[in-house]
Amino acid sequence: MSVSNPExxxxxTGGCQCGSVRYVVAAPPRRHSLCCCVDCRRSAGAPIVGWASVAEASLTITGQTAGYNSSGDIERAFCPRCGxxxxxxxxxxxxxxxxxxxxTLxxxxxxxxxxxxxxxxxxxxxxxxxxLPRHARFPNEA
Structure with missing residues (x-):
């Protein structure tokens, strides 16, 4: 899919690991960034975090999220059940x-x-x- 082709x-659709929170994005993302910043890495516990930037009006969320203000006006929302x-x-x-x-898609x-x-x-x-070497699943142990 091309991010710039709305037709x-x-x-x-996506959601959290436990299924308590689900969402639908009804319009194409403006961009899909892979972020390496310290805040994203610490928040996710991962070296890179992917983000699709979408219009707030195009996002429908079912279920309850919790929020965390990580800095300034930055609010990170997560599932309060599974994290x-x-x-x-x-x-x-x-x-x-x-x-x-x-x-989470x-x-x-x-x-x-x-x-x-x-x-x-x-x-x-x-x-x-x-x-780095690539493996379809876990590498065979010697």
């Missing part, structure tokens, strides 16, 4: 938008990332990630 857009990080909002940085964690292959951001905060091994 071919199929609504995106899955779901949404990121900042009225000063992205008014009228919400970032949806693309790791039912189909994470629905569209490709469009950029990698905050690489100044990336771990020093970031540049070598493409050369």
């Amino acid at each position: 071919a857009f199929t609504p995106l 899955t990080g779901l949404f990121y909002r900042s009225a000063s940085l992205f008014p009228g938008e919400v970032d949806v964690s693309t790791g 039912d189909d994470p292959s629905a569209f490709s990332p469009t950029e990698i951001i905050q690489v100044a905060d990336a771990p020093t091994w970031w540049e070598t990630i493409g050369s």
